[in-house]
Amino acid sequence: MQMGRVHQKLVGPHPDWSCQLAFGHEQLADVTLWLALNRDGLVVFLHPLTGDELRDHTDHAIWMGAVRPLDLSALTG
Template structure:
């Protein structure tokens, strides 16, 4: 995935620390929003691009400071467990999550959006712990790494380590 927004190199904690002292219920560490579209369908592709542009326009501060990490596919490939193209917004601060969630509820249009926590259990997070806006799409669940991995992808670090849920809060992100 290509990062459209990034964590600030000087101080990544700006994007990862709640200004109100809020936290998600353990073991939830952050949330992913997957916005699905069909790259070979011009209407769907255009709607997806416009929605991503609107998200960045409507949340300029959060996009600039990395509180909303937006990633997109570098090409029209499909990567599992997803059955079609998508772009993604990741949010670690609870106060930003609720704003982004309500924004997507109002603006997703014809696009399906999978919203799921990151707890270290990929299958549960993408299925039983997830919710959808728009049509629910099937997922290819056998594309996940072995369940024994149990780690959460490091927030905002391309190819970052997978961190145990219990170590996530004390982990220092270094860019």
């Protein structure tokens, strides 16, 4: 797993500050379980990078905690 950027502002469709974690599909089950057990009240939003950003952020997304509204305008234009 690789730690990416930490965004201390709104970026793209994301409604809150965020940080990026990158991992391969073979790690999805383990990472998802770890996040579910250790998120300690944080909202977690997971999505793949398939090249279809709209579907990645909607149909393919996984939320843990409160589902937050996304600003999809940048992805649908």
